[in-house]
Amino acid sequence: MDDLQYGTRNKRGDWAPNEPAGTAPLFVFPPRPLAVLKWLPHYFLPYNLLFALTAVVWWRYVLPDVETMKTLSVGWILRLFIVNCAALLVFFGAFELRLYILKAQGNRFKYNGKWPSEQKNKAFFFENQNIDNMLRTFGTGMPIWTAIEVAILYAYANGYVPWLTLLGHPVYLFLLALVVPVIHETHFFLLHRAIHWGPLYRWVHSVHHNSVNPSPWSSLSMHPVEQLGYLGVAFWHLIIPSNPLLALYQLHYAGFGAIPGHVGFDKVELTEDSAVESHAYIHYLHHKYFEVNYGDGLIPFDRWFGTFHDGSKEAAARMDARYEKKKARATPPRDDGLTRQPCGAGHPSA
Numbered sequence: 001m002d003d004l005q006y007g008t009r010n011k012r013g014d015w016a017p018n019e020p021a022g023t024a025p026l027f028v029f030p031p032r033p034l035a036v037l038k039w040l041p042h043y044f045l046p047y048n049l050l051f052a053l054t055a056v057v058w059w060r061y062v063l064p065d066v067e068t069m070k071t072l073s074v075g076w077i078l079r080l081f082i083v084n085c086a087a088l089l090v091f092f093g094a095f096e097l098r099l100y101i102l103k104a105q106g107n108r109f110k111y112n113g114k115w116p117s118e119q120k121n122k123a124f125f126f127e128n129q130n131i132d133n134m135l136r137t138f139g140t141g142m143p144i145w146t147a148i149e150v151a152i153l154y155a156y157a158n159g160y161v162p163w164l165t166l167l168g169h170p171v172y173l174f175l176l177a178l179v180v181p182v183i184h185e186t187h188f189f190l191l192h193r194a195i196h197w198g199p200l201y202r203w204v205h206s207v208h209h210n211s212v213n214p215s216p217w218s219s220l221s222m223h224p225v226e227q228l229g230y231l232g233v234a235f236w237h238l239i240i241p242s243n244p245l246l247a248l249y250q251l252h253y254a255g256f257g258a259i260p261g262h263v264g265f266d267k268v269e270l271t272e273d274s275a276v277e278s279h280a281y282i283h284y285l286h287h288k289y290f291e292v293n294y295g296d297g298l299i300p301f302d303r304w305f306g307t308f309h310d311g312s313k314e315a316a317a318r319m320d321a322r323y324e325k326k327k328a329r330a331t332p333p334r335d336d337g338l339t340r341q342p343c344g345a346g347h348p349s350a
């Protein structure tokens with residue numbers, strides 16, 4: 001495909017789409033029912049449906065029966081951990097292999113002109129982004145992912161939380177399944193906004209931002225505290241009345257679903273003239289500029305809080321103005337000798 005029909009490439013080789021990034025037509029006033037109808041298939045396809053299906057597959061083929069899950073034993077937990085790792089390796093690895101190792105579509109639709117493998121950086125283990133990202137993903141990410149999963153299943157199996165059955169509450173659980181992405185977006189936005197606060201950023205979130213030019217393995221490459229907070233979105237299903245299958249869906253939505261924002265390409269080509277949208281641009285801009293796009297755009301949080309960046313020149317100007325204002329606030333006013341002192345200050349009374 002000719003990516004220059006859809007965007008432009010600058011001197012550095014960075015490609016940007018012509019169309020500015022948009023947020024979903026939900027939660028807007030006045031409501032836009034036609035736009036919602038047009039957008040609706042994207043809500044399910046391809047990712048949401050895929051992650052919901054994987055939850056069913058795990059429930060049916062990977063997890064043991066409820067009786068076994070009442071006890072924490074190495075057997076089923078280790079098996080679950082291995083399957084989780086293998087699935088992530090295959091899913092993220094497929095994008096990595098096709099786009100970054102085989103370079104099947106060259107740099108067509110690639111936001112950043114450079115390849116992570118070409119850039120050494122001391123911030124990474126072994127100065128290599130890929131090795132660092134994989135070590136963090138499998139070293140801490142997958143154990144935390146599995147631990148969250150086990151805690152939730154153990155709580156349900158032992159009856160510590162209400163377990164609504166699909167037969168008993170079909171309508172409620174169907175509606176809850178529909179809002180899984182909404183729960184994710186809200187949780188992610190609040191957590192993400194919080195860890196951009198100075199001290200937390202330096203301690204926790206800077207690890208994820210070491211990947212300025214993200215690639216598939218950057219998706220879950222985070223400090224363990226962030227991995228726990230991010231994947232811990234599934235714990236909401238211990239607080240709201242739910243079903244373990246939906247908790248699994250919520251977890252898979254966060255875990256497997258971290259990849260779309262980090263693919264690094266705007267479109268993934270399938271054949272010579274067809275491609276799927278990656279929906280990566282909003283989060284790519286976050287990795288590029290840091291202080292924009294804390295959410296993924298399902299709910300227009302960033303529009304509401306004035307931090308949305310759609311890739312346009314106008315958005316860049318707004319971001320610069322915000323940055324200047326912030327800098328001015330952080331710098332104390334200069335004492336130029338003209339500032340009037342309060343009466344008597346500095347003058348010992350006679």
Ligand SMILES: [Zn+2]
Nearest residue numbers: 208261283287
């Ligand atoms: Zn990211």
Ligand SMILES: [Zn+2]
Nearest residue numbers: 192196205286
């Ligand atoms: Zn961030």
